[in-house]
Amino acid sequence: MTPPEAPEASLETPPTLGLSPADGFDSMCSHKASNNIQSINESTSPPDDDLWLFRDDLPTDIAQLRMLSDLYFSRVHTRRCLGFIYRPTWMQSLDQGVLCNKYGEALVALVCALGARCLSRTTNHRLSQPAFRQRAPIPGHKWAERAKVSVLSTLMQSSLRNVMALTLLTEYCLQIGQFADAFQLLGNCYRSIRLLSLDSPAQYLPTQVRGDMTQKESQVRIVWACYTMDHVLSAGVPQNSSWSRPPPIPLPVPDSDFLSQMSPSTPAPLDLDAFAATSGVGCTSPRAHYIYLSSLRTKALRMIRQTMTLDDLTSPESSYLKLINEIDVWYNALPEALLLSSHRIYALQEMKTLSATMHLHLAYHAAVAALTRISLPGFNFPLSSTMRRAPPAFINQCQTRCRYHSDQISRIIEIALPHGMEPFDDQFCGIAALEASKVQIIHAAIIQHGDSEAMQAADRCIRTNLALMEMTSAGPNLIPLRIIVALLKQHSFTDLANSITEKLGSRSLEKQPTSDFNGTAENCYLTAIAPFRIAREGLQTSGLSSPTSMSSLHADERSPESAPPLISTIQNAGSQDGDTYLMTPGGGWADSGINSLMESYNPIISNMEDFDMTDLDLMNDGTNYLTRTLTNYIRTENEGGKCVYGVTMTYESASYPA
DSSP, X not given: OOOOOOOSOOOSOOOOOSOOTTOOHHHHHHHTTOOOOOOTTSOOSOOGGGGGGGSSSOOOOHHHHHHHHHHHHHHTTTSTTOOOSOHHHHHHHHHHTOHHXXXXXXXXXXXXXXXXXXXXXXXXXXXXXHHHHHHSOOTTHHHHHHHHHHHHXXXXXXXXXXXXXXXXXXXXXXXXXXXXXXXXXXXXXXXXXXXXXXXXXXXXXXXXXXXXXXXHHHHXXXXXXXXXXXXHHHTTOGGGOSOSSOOSSOOOOXXXXXXXXXSOSSOOOSSHHHHHHHTTTTOOOHHHHHHHHHXXXXXXXXHTTSOOOHHHHHSTTOHHHHHHHHHHHHHHTOOGGGOOOTTHHHHHXXXXXXXXXXXXXXXXXXXXXXXXXXXXXXXXXXXXXXHTTSOHHHHHHHHHHHHHHHHHHHHHHHHHGGGOSGGGOSTHHHHHHHHHHHHHHHIIIIITTTOHHHXXXXXXXXXXXXXXXXXXXXXXXXXXXXXXXXXXXXXXXXXXHHHHHHHHOTTTTTSSOSSOOOOOGGGTTOOTTOHHHHHHHHHHHHTTSOOOOOOOOOOOSOOSOOOOOOOOOOOSTTOOSOEEEEEOTTSOEEEOOOGGGGTTOOOOOOOGGGSOGGGGGGGGGOOSSOOBOOOOOEEEEOTTSOEEEEEEEOOOOOOOOO
């Protein structure tokens, strides 16, 4: 598979994030349009007007039910593959007063609970104030608990309605951090799908009956919702997954087609394999693109947990480079409707798809980073041992690519921060911010040897990430911030570490030890914030009871980002000559013989034997995603006048321990 042609973009240093190193953490937090943390002595009782959100009984007032339904359909239904309830029928049933009769009390309770939780994550809403969010109950939580009792009591009665409730209950548990419950519930979702044959291609033969089309699309979305949640919970560990392969059923159609009950306006790929064959070209369904990217990211997480030969890693036919290329080809072919920029954010807000689009772009950068972070010190996955034996230039290219994607994560976060909490509805956003920060800290402090400009650039990115992490972290558990503070202190970001500690209080950052965040073979190289690891460790700590809930971590122009750094295939790795490899518009690699143009380029290659690996143990927790920074590129014109990009690879003598 040939590498994708790099999109036209500036190859200059990525734009800074608009913050000077002198800017304090408080000023960054004001940038995110959120109030500062209030005094913990402030009352956390809900206002009288909101007491109904904390009662046991479901609301019966039509206006309240409509408000909760609107919140659910605008902020939960639009994410990932959760849009399986047909809204027109739901709203009609609401107006007729027959919601529970038609959908069952459990499903109604979960829609209300998920809608109510959105209020605590709505910019400037009284229930979203930090002091209240960190210490008060979750709005609608009693309804979700009520639904859980109902769902478990009918677990042996497999029906489409019950599978819907099971799926939303799993999503709710994921959102509030009840990961052990989510893991077990998702297993039941899979079994119910199998019993009902919802994953059978025979269920989805073409039909012209509108009611059948709507129900079939709803079933398709339920199956894919469970499939993608399985990816979230398994995090690349095959033993934790219920799905050995993708279900051979159609991918979701665009919401406009689902609502209109019409045949797809654009040809829908038959299944995931058909989508992959075209890299999604021509497909306008955001959910279909998310499913494909989710499958690619899972491949990446599984690949770094395996071992391979050096040739398998660096050769032209390397599965490693092919996977990076596959992800890039898909991203460069995204339809205009799914592009992200500071201008398009407003259009995406109007269409209620900003959160979903944010997730898509963050997940792309995180997926490539998941593959390339093994080139950085401290990310000790099984594949890291092979990477240490690769030629220095190849390692440097992977490090550069990793940092590039981390910085792009920060840039995406920065352009969305002024729009409040809503763009970051999916908990993946907070995870991506954490993982980007880890890479930026390690790369600036070690790979770039603590260079002052490099440290300042990393500081700006980390401050942006912290603004999001502080916005989405609630409750007494601040694990992501504790991880970052510990790393900052270890790697000479003292001022930034002190500013976080001063803002949030040293006690809140020391409630749990920060010395054990390593992903080891024993815990399948899962990061300290991976749902399955939290669930298992919670059970081990508390016996057979469920772990305490951990709060959620919580275009017309293409996005104005520069082209990602190249990772060239390595042939004749023993050569000591400086070779320049160019990616041609057709996707091939060629030796340009123009080293003279690159005399000023001096790639930073560090001997890993010089690193104190014990000082980097914190990084072993195998952040489930991430990436890295831009280096020097050249841009030349080929005979056809098209741009090609190249990077000089100078081989230096260095030994890398296995």
